[in-house]
Amino acid sequence: MVISVKDLVKRYGQLVALDHLDLQVEKGEVFGLLGPNGSGKTTAINCILSLLRYDKGTIEIFGKSMRPDAYDIKRDIGIIMQNVAVFDELTVYENINYFCGLYVADKEKRRTLVEEAIEFVGLGDFRKFYPKKLSGGLLRRLNIACGIAHKPKLIILDEPTVAVDPQSRNNILEGILRLNKEGATIIYTSHYMEEVEQICSRIAIMDKGRVIASGTKEELKAMIKSGEKINVHTFTLGQKELGKIRELPHVTAVEYEEDQLTVCYDGGRHNLIVLLDFLKARDISFGKVYAQQPTLNDVFLQITGKQLRD
Amino acid sequence: MQVFKTFFMILKKSAPQMCIYLGVFLGLSIMFTTIAPSTQQAASFEPSAFRAAVINKDADGELSKAFVSYLEETAELVDIGSDREALQDAMFFRKIDCVITIPENFSADFLAGKDPQIQTSSIKDSVGAVYAQMQIDKYWSTAELFRDFGGDAAPERIGGWTAESLREQAVVQLSDESVGDPSQNQLNYHFRYLCYVMIALMILGITSIMMSFNKKDLRMRNLCSPLKLGRMNLQIVLASLLFSVASWAILVGLGLILYMKSIVSAQMVLLFCLNSFVMMLCCLSIGYLASLFVKNRNVQGAVYNIASLGLCFLSGVFVPQQLLGSTVKAVASFTPTFWYVKANDEISALSHYDWDAVSSIVGYAGIQLAFAATILLVALAIGRYRRRSNA
Numbered sequence: 001m002v003i004s005v006k007d008l009v010k011r012y013g014q015l016v017a018l019d020h021l022d023l024q025v026e027k028g029e030v031f032g033l034l035g036p037n038g039s040g041k042t043t044a045i046n047c048i049l050s051l052l053r054y055d056k057g058t059i060e061i062f063g064k065s066m067r068p069d070a071y072d073i074k075r076d077i078g079i080i081m082q083n084v085a086v087f088d089e090l091t092v093y094e095n096i097n098y099f100c101g102l103y104v105a106d107k108e109k110r111r112t113l114v115e116e117a118i119e120f121v122g123l124g125d126f127r128k129f130y131p132k133k134l135s136g137g138l139l140r141r142l143n144i145a146c147g148i149a150h151k152p153k154l155i156i157l158d159e160p161t162v163a164v165d166p167q168s169r170n171n172i173l174e175g176i177l178r179l180n181k182e183g184a185t186i187i188y189t190s191h192y193m194e195e196v197e198q199i200c201s202r203i204a205i206m207d208k209g210r211v212i213a214s215g216t217k218e219e220l221k222a223m224i225k226s227g228e229k230i231n232v233h234t235f236t237l238g239q240k241e242l243g244k245i246r247e248l249p250h251v252t253a254v255e256y257e258e259d260q261l262t263v264c265y266d267g268g269r270h271n272l273i274v275l276l277d278f279l280k281a282r283d284i285s286f287g288k289v290y291a292q293q294p295t296l297n298d299v300f301l302q303i304t305g306k307q308l309r310d
Numbered sequence: 311m312q313v314f315k316t317f318f319m320i321l322k323k324s325a326p327q328m329c330i331y332l333g334v335f336l337g338l339s340i341m342f343t344t345i346a347p348s349t350q351q352a353a354s355f356e357p358s359a360f361r362a363a364v365i366n367k368d369a370d371g372e373l374s375k376a377f378v379s380y381l382e383e384t385a386e387l388v389d390i391g392s393d394r395e396a397l398q399d400a401m402f403f404r405k406i407d408c409v410i411t412i413p414e415n416f417s418a419d420f421l422a423g424k425d426p427q428i429q430t431s432s433i434k435d436s437v438g439a440v441y442a443q444m445q446i447d448k449y450w451s452t453a454e455l456f457r458d459f460g461g462d463a464a465p466e467r468i469g470g471w472t473a474e475s476l477r478e479q480a481v482v483q484l485s486d487e488s489v490g491d492p493s494q495n496q497l498n499y500h501f502r503y504l505c506y507v508m509i510a511l512m513i514l515g516i517t518s519i520m521m522s523f524n525k526k527d528l529r530m531r532n533l534c535s536p537l538k539l540g541r542m543n544l545q546i547v548l549a550s551l552l553f554s555v556a557s558w559a560i561l562v563g564l565g566l567i568l569y570m571k572s573i574v575s576a577q578m579v580l581l582f583c584l585n586s587f588v589m590m591l592c593c594l595s596i597g598y599l600a601s602l603f604v605k606n607r608n609v610q611g612a613v614y615n616i617a618s619l620g621l622c623f624l625s626g627v628f629v630p631q632q633l634l635g636s637t638v639k640a641v642a643s644f645t646p647t648f649w650y651v652k653a654n655d656e657i658s659a660l661s662h663y664d665w666d667a668v669s670s671i672v673g674y675a676g677i678q679l680a681f682a683a684t685i686l687l688v689a690l691a692i693g694r695y696r697r698r699s700n701a
Binding site for chain 2: 026049068069071072074075077079081082083084085086087088089090098099101102103142146147184
């Protein structure tokens with residue numbers, strides 16, 4: 001176990017930011033913390049890193065109790081903050097060298113590590129640039145390089161892709177997966193469900209300071225009743241046909257509005273083929289057809305009754 | 311020593327601004343020391359002669375004759391005649407400061423106890439004319455004394471006694487201790503203005519660095535590292551101290567090179583250095599306190615300008631303390647710069663260096679140290695309070 005958080009409570013006056021939070025992160029995982037803004041993700045990370053004092057609970061990292069003075073634990077952690085945390089007065093190289101130097105005293109070793117980090121994030125052409133001369137995406141890459149240069153065993157990324165263009169976002173996500181392949185355990189917080197789905201091997205969904213569901217994305221989706229959703233563009237459907245569609249296997253709901261038929265299922269296989277066969281058999285012409293798998297937003301919606309981005 | 315090294319890398323970015331300050335300071339220092347009145351001038355008094363034309367309409371009067379003789383001794387009398395236009399021209403072209411007219415029967419009227427008036431015409435706002443009027447008034451008030459209390463003395467005797475009495479000169483010695491050897495004045499000026507540039511430099515330097523280190527996310531990232539918080543703070547303190555001492559050494563060194571000829575004794579230089587070193591510690595504390603409130607460059611500019619100029623104007627860096635009002639002095643006594651300037655002025659007036667002479671200077675340095683410690687403690691308390699409320 002890399003991280004074990006038990007019964008963590010953090011209050012800001014009357015506001016309960018973390019409400020008896022439990023988290024376990026295994027070695028080698030890419031663990032996603034998903035939740036809307038204000039759900040307690042950053043507070044949880046700050047408590048885990050001992051940057052915030054908490055009211056109750058225990059936090060263990062690498063099997064040892066985490067405290068502000070647990071410097072031996074900190075040595076193996078890399079942190080990438082939500083906001084870019086670099087010195088404006090230092091160049092790309094100097095910034096990475098500074099943060100790496102907080103962990104690695106040996107100059108020669110540090111030089112190699114800094115070069116590797118620059119290579120890793122693709123900032124080779126910008127090593128002498130000052131942060132103010134970098135674009136938003138490059139700045140985020142620098143932020144990541146500063147957090148990973150010392151090759152930590154545990155990397156915590158707190159919403160590293162906020163306000164980043166799609167291309168840079170993909171670069172960052174690919175980089176995270178590469179770090180994981182190289183052996184690092186990753187904790188990734190985000191309110192973008194697509195990102196979490198794309199890279200995380202296990203996900204905890206947070207709301208109001210609590211983990212409301214956790215597991216792999218398949219496990220999470222299996223928790224909810226709604227399954228596949230099929231949309232068909234068709235023109236001539238009467239109440240009789242709609243009634244027949246409702247009787248098809250695994251169908252839970254049918255809607256027909258503005259020539260758009262939407263059929264929801266609670267499971268089953270080959271639902272699309274069955275539906276299209278049904279339409280062909282009755283000579284009902286149809287146009288565009290597409291199927292939607294349930295998303296983590298559906299999971300969140302079903303559990304909390306609200307959208308992830310509310 | 312990552313934090314220590316980074317401190318100076320960030321400082322390098324503020325170097326151009328600091329060099330401007332240094333240049334401005336040197337310019338100011340040289341300008342003020344050049345135009346400053348020498349203490350020789352301030353310590354001595356020499357009456358200046360005025361130029362006048364005398365029209366004596368009482369040529370037979372003995373007292374009038376004696377008065378004209380006295381004027382010949384104390385003033386430069388110019389013979390222009392009695393033509394009104396010629397006299398006006400002479401005054402217009404500044405050949406004379408005034409025209410003194412002795413009316414007819416002046417001596418007789420004076421001796422009879424009447425109140426005859428010497429008439430004067432002068433150039434407006436002429437210092438010489440004012441001085442002439444003073445001489446006239448002085449002469450006739452003295453003569454009046456001898457007339458009233460000299461029995462029935464003859465007019466010639468009254469004139470003689472009056473002239474003799476006025477020839478007596480008192481030796482003037484200024485008791486103001488701040489006026490000392492003129493050669494020491496330049497160093498005094500240099501060390502006085504040094505306080506202004508030190509405050510500005512320290513606030514500029516320390517806030518520039520702390521602004522970066524105190525950025526919330528950067529600070530959090532530093533706190534996540536295995537570098538102990540105490541060690542990190544120690545590196546910042548050491549770097550700040552090194553920066554301050556280096557700045558102080560440069561400023562003092564420049565002063566000593568520029569005014570090498572003014573150095574009278576090693577003890578005096580040592581006292582100047584000691585006083586400015588203590589002030590440097592004060593500036594460091596002020597810089598650290600300011601860094602807690604400075605979040606961006608605009609605020610930084612306002613803070614270092616207001617603090618440096620405000621403290622210096624209030625406490626007598628730019629205006630001598632002797633010219634400050636008692637209320638201003640009372641308020642200024644709550645600033646370290648006031649005690650710095652006070653000690654500086656006393657050092658420049660020292661002629662010997664025993665304990666009695668330097669004890670008050672040491673006392674003023676002690677007050678500055680107390681200020682430095684208090685400001686630092688306040689800054690530490692605020693920093694601690696903020697850290698706790700953020701945790």
